[in-house]
Amino acid sequence: MSQHSSTYVPKSAFGKWFESRLPIAGLIHSSFIVYPVPRNINYFWTFGAILSFMLASQILTGVFLAMYYTPHASLAFQSVEHIMRDVNFGWLIRYMHANGASMFFVAVYVHIFRGLYYGSYKAPREILWILGVIIYGLMMATAFMGYVLPWGQMSFWGATVITNILAAIPVVGDTIQSLLWGGYSVGNPTLNRFFSIHYLLPFMIAGVVILHIWALHVPGQNNPTGVPIKSDKDTVPFTPFATIKDLFATAVFMILFAWFVFYIPNYLGHADNYVPANPSVTPAHIVPEWYFLPFYAILRAIPDKLGGVIAMFASIAVLAFLPWLDTSKVRSTSYRPLYKQFFWILVADTLLLGWLGAKPPEGWYVIVSQIATAYYFIHFLVILPLLGFIERPLPLPNSILESVLGQKGGAGLPAGANAEPQSKG
Missing domain, CATH: 1.20.810.10 (Cytochrome Bc1 Complex; Chain C)
Known part of the structure; x- marks a missing residue:
């Protein structure tokens, strides 16, 4: 379960015998005991x-x-x-x-x-x-x-x-x-x-x-x-x-x-x-249970029955493509002031869809549902890809330890220069 080698050494003879045949204790030790986690989570x-x-x-x-x-x-x-x-x-x-x-x-x-x-x-x-x-x-x-x-x-x-x-x-x-x-x-x-x-x-x-x-x-x-x-x-x-x-x-x-x-x-x-x-x-x-309400609102916002089904399933499927839709090299929204605003708009939009899902599909509820549904997809398919090209992120700390100690980081470095993915840790 982990790429880190186990340092677990059983003390008893039975433990050594069992570990040599089924190293469960070593797996638990390496994955949930000594496994290194960022100190700032x-x-x-x-x-x-x-x-x-x-x-x-x-x-x-x-x-x-x-x-x-x-x-x-x-x-x-x-x-x-x-x-x-x-x-x-x-x-x-x-x-x-x-x-x-x-x-x-x-x-x-x-x-x-x-x-x-x-x-x-x-x-x-x-x-x-x-x-x-x-x-x-x-x-x-x-x-x-x-x-x-x-x-x-x-x-x-x-x-x-x-x-x-x-x-x-x-x-x-x-x-x-x-x-x-x-x-x-x-x-x-x-x-x-x-x-x-x-x-x-x-x-x-x-x-x-x-x-x-x-x-x-x-x-x-x-x-x-x-x-x-x-x-x-x-x-x-x-x-x-x-x-x-x-x-x-x-x-x-x-x-x-x-x-x-x-x-x-x-x-x-x-x-x-x-x-x-x-x-x-x-x-x-x-009405469905509360946790289905945003998707129920999306389903009913589309006048066509098939279109509603497609939109409902697409609203979930689009999440799987986020690694490729987000073009920014900076991970954390804490350093993306422009995207941070759109993130909270998305949160509000999702809550609005949940509220609309509990309302009858008539009158202005339908109109607002259609607007909220449109924004939901625009956020992922339009806003997220574009922001990576036009946004100017804040300077990143040089290391996790630096961010914990509160030192000033990223001086003279373009935002995202030290955000390239690494597999260590």
Whole structure:
């Protein structure tokens, strides 16, 4: 998992025997104990550990819920109520799983925007970033199928809307829809398929996460300056310096998680999902979970059905091409005053799309959604490439240590001259 050779030497005879045959302890030691990390990383770099914790939490609570859940259209809603009312601590596990999905997305959105701000997608970390986008896509698929499983009104109609939209895809759309439905409409076969896929995908996510960590350990972690590691003075061992920071941040995040679970467990859900699914009664306003709302707004902003589907998937796919769309040689937005303004406009635009996704697709909501959607794509496809040619970045520090000590750096050097990607560290 790391390009750094292990210095781990077992002390016991059994440890030496085991390590010579399966060097797991050495791998852990080299990757998570003595692994060098930039000494200037801040708490935004702790969200990787938080996400790992949330993934483990979601898998464990999901396995427990699967022991009692019944994936049948006539019994699914009742089985969820049985878990809530009759299973020992079932209410706690169910609320942890439901709110854990939201907390998972809170952490991943912070993680993504941190990567956008500090240029973590730039060479030599392109594969690392693309694996992260793949994880994000798998998370969205997992969350969508999990939302259908309670088989409440919003679950049923959300599945109906999204699967009908997929039929707009040329050539393969009808086939995909039929495979998901398992029949001529959303029904019991659909629920069985969604349950099977929802149970499988988290383990696929875990596998890609391992690749993600592996890809991280090859070039090393980025840092707030974006300046590559140049000497041992720029780094500190992962343990205890990064480990303590990760544990503290995870504990603080768990407090937020616990607050939702114990005090407002249904705040992020929808009241209609506590009503059993009824194909004969359409809810007044069908909305997905909050973490899908920006993409839902993009989907509805395009008048053409196929165009909306293309725009929705393109809004995610465009992230995978950021390493090549961003033409600036400077990684960190801290040294790009012009781009920093556009970054915060993008954040505001994304929040606006999320708000619009929860509104009915009528009147001026549609017009604003179209403007916000247009800006979203303009940011990545037009603004980002052009800024690399016209922006004049601030001088960069000569080293990570220099930035930590607060010394003046980059004197007489053109911005970006010491930002060329290196694989050390």
